[in-house]
Amino acid sequence: MKSETPRTNGILAGLARFCYRRRRLVLLTWVVGVIVVAFAGFGYGAAPDNDFSGGDSGSAKTQELIEKHFPEQQGDTLTLAIKADKGIDDPAARQKIEKTIADLVASPVTGPVISPYQDKDLVTADRRIARTVIPLTDQDVTKDEVKPLVATVKNASDDGVTLGLGGYMAEKAETPPQGSAESVGILAAAVILFIAFGSLVAMGLPIVTALLAIAAGLALTKLVGHLVPAPDFTLIFGAMIGLGVGIDYALFIVTRYKDGLRDDDGPESATVTAITTAGRSVLFAGTTVVIALLGLVVMGQRLMTGVAVATSITVLITMIAAVTLLPAFLGFTGYKINSLRLPRRASRRVGPPPQERRTLAERWAGVVQRKPLIAAVLAGASLLLLAAPMLSMRLSQPDASVQPRDRSSYISHEILSEGFGPGYGAPLIFAGEVGSKGADLRPVVEAVGKTEGIAHATPLRVSKDGQAVIFMAFPTTGYQDEATVDLVHKLRDEVLPRAPGGEEVLVGGPNAGTIDAAEESGSRLPLMIAVVIAMSMVLLIALVRSVTIALQAAVMNLLSIGAAYGVVVAVVQWGWLGPALGFPAAMPVTTWVPMMMFPVLFGLSMDYQVFLISRVREEYERTGDTRAAVAQGLARTAKVITAAAAIMIAVFTTSLLGPDLAVKQGGLGMAAAVLIDATIVRLILVPAVMELCGKANWWMPGRRAQKAPSPPQSEKVTA
Incomplete structure (x- = not known):
């Protein structure tokens, strides 16, 4: 097989040339387009929809019955x-x-x-x-x-x-806005880029490209909300994800452009090379993120479908900006990409040429490859240890009991718990239709009131049309207590079926609704994981033309995401370092956080896999030596992947500065996952496993033997 060289006559090459040569037209189109879309989206976009009710759960049916027969109960x-x-x-x-x-x-x-x-x-x-x-x-x-x-x-x-x-609206009213968290993330990204590139010009290109793309993406998200409603945290997550991937994608392309200039290519040729290599990887990586996000549709929840569509749009816009707007910017900068450099960088040219020295990443790869089995076992054990807390994960929704202690809603919760019991804030609503039979459901109220774990049950209330009744019961335990979950199941499975007429009574209310949503999410999560993995593997196989590497990526990504889940449980649910990280009290993990984390993290992990393996593949096709290809691929991508991961971590960590507890959980989990992925997985597990697999890394069904390059005699196959 001949070495892979950048195509100079393909679609990407033609697009890169057009954007480079018509840079003024491209920039003007982007600026005008962003202004128009921003005006329409932020001025006339849909309001957020936070109603997670619906479906076939008992709480959803209870809510439907109340809306039908007790319309006066609808106000908050x-x-x-x-x-x-x-x-x-x-x-x-x-x-x-x-x-x-x-x-x-x-x-x-x-x-x-x-x-x-x-x-x-x-x-x-x-x-x-x-x-x-x-x-x-x-x-x-x-x-x-x-x-x-x-x-x-x-x-x-x-x-x-x-x-x-x-009350819900009181909590919303005194929750401050997100504030300057995104600004802190942008500042941190700028510092990291300046350190990585050593140039203010090179630093600015990824940030400006990402910001324009995010503005357009979020505005489109608001407009699409008229067709596919989404909750209010969608914009925050969209901004975080868009900022992270937008800067990273531009970072990879600018890095490849600078490599082209160092290889004596002209600015236009370097731009074409960057787009046909790194740009191609960006499109594959971004498509993987979009596919992973759309996996949320499998959850069958109306608002999570809105989240999937909205965040996918933002990622899609960042991809388009990376391969169209960025080449135009490169046309304006040309050789000035290295302008306004760090003064200390000049001395780094002294000594032998870079190709004659082994980089730290290359030397590290050699260390791992000498003891691949030990490295793989230690890395795998570390990931499993971090993932262990995940086995005790509980899902719920934040309530007043976990709010900051100076909030009026928390003070209200404390007073009511002291005077009327902790279950006053977690009432259960029972509803049933009686129809023309005029069924007497007082025995049901009596049975519920006598149930262990129930402090008090209110009398029956008949609807104005005489067709339905409701009553409430207050548990002795609070909203977040696991005993309250057990109580709901006991009432549904044992108490109501045994009481005369109880089989027709439904259990609902915010507390039961949270329990139903958590259990529904937990039951559908494996299906979503399977769909996302399958679709992402197909895409990765198409890119690297190897089933083995696709399988490796899927397993490693699952391990790193599992470790991230474990970190979230340890901090949020167990309370380890919780107050220091902005969590006032130990609490269950918010129901939608694991659902949202998985597709985002799987897609981002695939990003790093794509960028690393694409470079390894290039080296393998050039040399036919897997060991050398892994070492060279890691050496050439370690710096840029480290910078990209640092940017992601900085962006996601800034969510801890905001007030929304659920968003903070998601930001913490994604920052932990990126850190784990960029260190344990990319620096240890990937080179170790690829060394163990040897030539088997490149196995592809149906590939003819003569198409594979002949590896040197020095290659050691340990598969």
Whole structure:
């Protein structure tokens, strides 16, 4: 087989020449296009949709029944929690409490409120703790409209009376915006690029290219939201992923362009070479990420499909920018790509030419290849050890109990837990249709109320049409407690079927809905993993023309992702270093985080595999020596992959600076995965396994023997 050389007459080569020569037209088209799309997307895009309900679960059916027969129940509510050291009947305390309630009722977004002074059931026996429900009059109330209510309650608290406002909208209202996390990520990426390239010009190209692509991608995401709705965290994740892959893709192409200039190619020839080699790998790698993200569609959840489509669009735009906008920028820079260099770089030319010295990466590859079995076992054992906590992973949704301690919603949770039990914030809603039979479901209420783990069950409430009934029950355990999950299963599987008429009663509410969503996600996750692996392997086989390497990549990626899951469980669920990393309390992993992490991480891991193996393949086709090809491929890509991984880690880690606990979990997991992948996997496991496999690395069914290059006698085949 002849050595692979960059094609000068293919589609990519033609595209690179066009963008280079018509650089002003290409840049103008991009700038105008981004402005138009940004104006349309950010001005007229769809609002986020955070309604994860739906499906065939018991909680989803309960919600449908309530919407049908209890339309008055649809509005959201807030809960005012009150704690008075001298009791709520103390004159000073009563004056403050009544004034606060009056201020809340005066808001245009709230409905009538029953004062705890009017209903003794809203007050504890010692009359130190009380509660009341604040109904919101409109289902479309925004968090900006609720912020004044939260401020009113916080400002009313003093040493003698503590007030807290809880509820979903209260949590949203006092959650600060993401802030400058992305800006910190961009700054960190700029520093890493400057260190890697030693040039301000070379540093700027990947960042500018990525930022323009992200602006267009996020705007398109908002527009597509009219057709495929997505939750509010989608833009944050899209920005993180787009920034990471956008800078990385441009980094690989700029690095190859600089290599071409060092090989005495002219700027246009170096651009064509960069796009036909690194650009080709970018397209394959980006397509892998898109395919992996679209694997979320397999989960069968409406909003996760929206996340998949939205983030895929952002990655797709970054790919297009890398092979069109970047060549245009290279046309403007030409030989000035190395302008504004670091002063200390000049001395590095002294001494023998680079090709006569073995780089640190090449020497490291030699160390691993001398003891490949030991290296592979140690690396594999390390990954399995890191992945071990994954076996105890629990899924749920963050609630008030895991919010920062200064939040009004957390204060409300603490007061209510103290006065009415930890299960007050985790009520279960029971609903059933009675129809014309007029079935008496009071035995069901009695059976539920007597169940161990239930603190209190409310009386039956009949719908206005007389066709359905509902009642609530409060567990003795909290929203995040595993005992609450067991209680829901016990009620569904044992208590309700044994009670007269109980087989027709459904269990729902936010608590049961979270449990159902977690179990549905857990059951569908293996299918998504299988689909993503299968499709990605087909793509990798097409690129490197080797079944063995595709299998290696799949197994290694699974190990690194499993290790990342283990890190998330240890930090988030077990609480190891949790407070230091911005997690106020130990909590289950957010339900959608593992779903989102897998396709993103599998795609990104494939990125590094593509860039490394593509270079190894080039060297193998040139020399026919697997050992030398691995060493040379690692040597030529180690610096750029390390820089790319450092950028990814910096971008993902900045999510820890933000307020959203779920986004922070995802950012932590992805940063850990990239770190593990770029060190244990790429530097140890890949060279060790490829050394063990020898010529078998390049096995492909149907390939004729004469097509393979003849390896030198020195090659050691250990397969």
